[in-house]
Amino acid sequence: MFSKACQYAIRATLFIAQRSLEGERVRLKTIAKAIDSPEAFTAKILQQLARNKIIHSIKGPSGGFEIADHDLDTIRLIKIVEAMDGDQVFDGCGLGLKQCNAAKPCPVHNKFKIIREELKNMLVTTNIRELATDLSVGSTVLRM
Amino acid sequence: MFSKACQYAIRATLFIAQRSLEGERVRLKTIAKAIDSPEAFTAKILQQLARNKIIHSIKGPSGGFEIADHDLDTIRLIKIVEAMDGDQVFDGCGLGLKQCNAAKPCPVHNKFKIIREELKNMLVTTNIRELATDLSVGSTVLRM
DNA sequence: ACTAAAAAGGATAAAAAGGTCTTAATATCA
């Protein structure tokens, strides 16, 4: 469904969010260990998230990554997915047909449409605070 | 959502099905042109579909590909998707977590679950005759 | 100012996906 980079990005964002709720800033190494991802690759992903204003990065000793409290409410899952994978997940034809649209639908157009719309809706309505809070309450882990 | 190979596979299968409805057998070249896919790559995909008993291949002059009439009803979209992409599309965690399940769900588990189930349900209930018939009735094309 | 700790960025490598080409196998038909 999503690229590996996108999956790491969501896991990393949730972990940072959870720590940000507690007022803590986290370093790359900590994040990579926590979400069980390759450290160097994760660094690239965090850069991309920072460029897209999804997380905030601080250089230097005692630096790291954090998410401002008010961003926890405004940042939705879709923002992460779009930053990493673009929008071809929910837009575009399920069969890869460029000319497929409501006026000239491919045979599975309408069947896919419903699912894509639900997926998009879910991503648009889910914010980071909600997920991070769930994460803190439950015993769930972001590792593999 | 699906790999390119899977998209080509669905398009090819639908095209073959449509022709099979008319009692016609189609050659690789015809298929590749009809669905606008690279010929050599399509050949490989057709082999895979044949090995998975989704289509039937006939060698030699006047050979080609076809789908037996009764198969048009029994073959569902999911069979194609599973043959090409495996089952990680609807099974497996949206965040790539191996340990994620209902007992120990990741934060987005339940949100994804609904969508995955609907996707799977759609693929399980959609058969090839239905789609091929739609294709014949409408003016829609399988090309890009 | 100096040092150490952190992220940023560039170059490169490995793996997977996407795609091509050549040869073999098989079937038809003169």
Added chain:
DNA sequence: TGATATTAAGACCTTTTTATCCTTTTTAGT
């Protein structure tokens, strides 16, 4: 039976994705 048309199969190439490594930049603390 032999020539030919067609798919099958596997080797090979290309591009994209995933991943690593090394150097540079920034910054806090001393």
